[in-house]
Amino acid sequence: MSENFFLDNPDLQFRLEHLDLREVLELKEKGYSESDIYPTAPRNYADARDNYRIVLDVLGEICGERVAPRAAEADEEGAHYENGEVTYAAATLDAIEALRQAELFGAMLSREYGGLNLPESVYQMLVEMVARAESGLMTVYGLQEIASLIEEYGDPETKARVLPRFSSGEVSGAMVLTEADAGSDLGAVATRATLDEATGQWHLNGVKRFITNGLADVSLVLARSEEGSTDARGLSMFLVERDATVKIRRIENKLGIHASPTCEIQYSNTPAILLGKRRFGLTRYAMNLMNGARLAVAAQALGIAEAAFREADKYSRERVQFGRPIRVLPAVGRLLLSMKVDLEATRALLAETGRWVDLWKVYERALGEGGSEADPAMRARYKQSQALAETLTPMVKYCATEMGNRVCYQAMQVHGGVGYMREFNIERLFRDVRITNIYEGTSQLQVVAAIGKLLNRSLDPLLAEWQAAEYPADMATEKALLAELTGLFGQAIARTEDSGRGRGGPGRQPGSARGDPGPAGMTSARRRRAAALVQRPGLLPRRVQPWPSVWSILPVVRAPIPAVAQTRHDASERCRLAEPARFGTRMRLPSTQRVGV
Ligand SMILES: Cc1cc2nc3c(=O)[nH]c(=O)nc-3n(C[C@H](O)[C@H](O)[C@H](O)COP(=O)(O)OP(=O)(O)OC[C@H]3O[C@@H](n4cnc5c(N)ncnc54)[C@H](O)[C@@H]3O)c2cc1C
Helix, strand or coil: CCCCCCCCCHHHHHHHHCCCCHHHHHHHCHHHCHHHCCCCCCCCHHHHHHHHHHHHHHHHHHHHHHHHHHHHHHHHHCCEEECCEEECCHHHHHHHHHHHHCCCCCCCCCHHHCCCCCCHHHHHHHHHHHHHHCHHHHHHHCCCHHHHHHHHHCCHHHHHHHHHHHHCCCCCEEEECCECCECCCHHHCCCEEEEECCCCEEEEEEEEEEEECCCCCEEEEEEECCCCCCCHHHEEEEEEECCCCEEEEEECCCCCCCCCCEEEEEEEEEEEEEECCCCCHHHHHHHHHHHHHHHHHHHHHHHHHHHHHHHHHHHHHHCEECCEEHHHCHHHHHHHHHHHHHHHHHHHHHHHHHHHHHHHHHHHHHHHHHHHHCCHHHHHHHHHHHHHHHHHHHHHHHHHHHHHHHHHHHHHHHHHHHHHCCCCHHHHHHHHHHHHHCCCCCHHHHHHHHHHHHHCCCCHHHHHHHHHCCCCHHHHHHHHHHHHHHHHHHHHHHHHHHHHCCCCCCCCCHHHCCCCCCCCCCCHHHHHHHHHHHHCCCHHHHHCCCHHHHHHCHHHCCCCCHHHHHCCCCHHHHCCCCCHHHHCCCCCCCCCCCCCC
16 A cells, blocks of 8 residues: 555644635735636635645655655665765655655745745645654755745845745755854854945855754855844844855764754855845844744654654554553553644644744735735734744744654653664654754743743733634533633743742843744833743742643643534544553543544
8 A cells, every 4th residue: 555644644634624724825825816827826715725735645645655665774874974065865865856856845935936835834734744754854845944034035136046946946955053152042153244345245254063954055144243242133144055165064973863964064255145134133034934943843843753653553553462462551552642642732733833823924924015004903913923923833842842752752662672773763763853852942942932922921812712712512621621721821820920020130131042032012021030030040940830831731732722623523433542442441532632543
């Protein structure tokens, strides 16, 4: 039977089916007016959804048939470095070629530049499948936010030159932020950007490290453009097209994602193009880039976890101990069930987050085009979607990547001793997933990014919407749970505010860290309190006890989302494992999980 990573995943199809993109697509597809110009453009909402299904199906087949079978080989060979040049493993090159032939690059770019004009929420589903197939490859395919940022802020001439080449897969991108002394604290970036006033040309000098896909032809580089500055406000974003002045000094020898080259790069008088405005390099452009990349890393962790779960599921059917397949032993069954619930809850949260990011982007663009004439309702919707997207993004990055690590750990446990051996795929997945809660900001930095927004109560409208929604009668328990958790969440925020009141300055603010600048409109006192809470050693666990309950709401987030409520699965189907009798127990899940284990 042929393998297809979309068609073999009912939960992913379920997510797509219940992703309500009507409002997003009306704006994104400009009232479906592009079908006259581009034959591939949808004529209406149903048409657009059909297109997404086709794209996912095509990629699903490539992932299942061509990429996944060579994943172990890609890991074993890894990327090479020789005489300043980096080459991908043979399996990676083959996978890139397959993606190119299927015209799956330029996923989110406009059709004007040869792109597919996909919403972020659908793109993340593609990324999840690629990561499930080979997580190193995901770091090449999943860097498409770079092209999107260029489309958003680049000048017309650069866009016309560079973007069609991204869409054809001829060039790839790199996000070049980190330096030896500037990791979480990107405000400390020291790479210099100097402007030749006579020619108007910028040049970069400095060394960057840990750069994924550093061999890319087009890079976005964060550099200090304002002489004498020492913080985030002196940084700008630059576009570099690789030439002889860009030297790759080495690639890292690392634990996992071996097919993904992690490069140290030296810039020596490298010509560069300023992207957007000076001084907004970190606070606007890098944050924008990282927000997209955080969703992609969340999707990566989810994809790896999906692969790990399937390995554990398969092994538990085949391995016999005490005369029975180990999956019928309650302890093993519980591990499988816990993994499955984790996966589905995370997929729901990622889809919900993607939808808010999509809304934010389309309203931002519409307001940009409409200027100050824009109607107030549109402005309000823009503000709401921005606040929710900015809050949910670090939360989903945190939850998905911690979940991915947890699931891979449990999947190895199901394998027993053989899981520790190279011959079994779980060993590779266990190594690969470890990076996800480190890059694009560690989990601790996701807390830094989210806490200010949570204290600003930016999640409240969404929680209120979920509480007010109509649910089927058989979801009364879930509804009560939602009410209880929302109450706890409110108490957590109130107590956090109390315990933070009157505390002193925190040193460097979250705005200068890989965290984020904090929500617009947040008072400086609130901002200071948030920073104090997350940055003072020992303060968080000791004095802010309710904080964990902020996170505890997330695993059940799947239950309340209205999309889930629309479908009414047979309760017995969703509340037990496939072979419940052999477990001797029925396990009630907190939501509409369909556990087809
Ligand atoms: C394989 C790989 C690929 C990468 N790819 C890229 C890339 O493509 N582009 C790029 O620019 N960078 C990339 N990075 C860099 C990556 O984003 C950073 O490593 C990461 O953000 C952490 O920075 P650091 O390593 O300097 O750790 P540090 O900042 O030194 O952090 C060390 C520890 O201190 C904690 N910590 C630091 N500050 C705080 C705080 N304020 N509150 C709480 N805890 C804190 C951290 O959570 C961590 O536990 C990559 C890294 C790796 C390993």
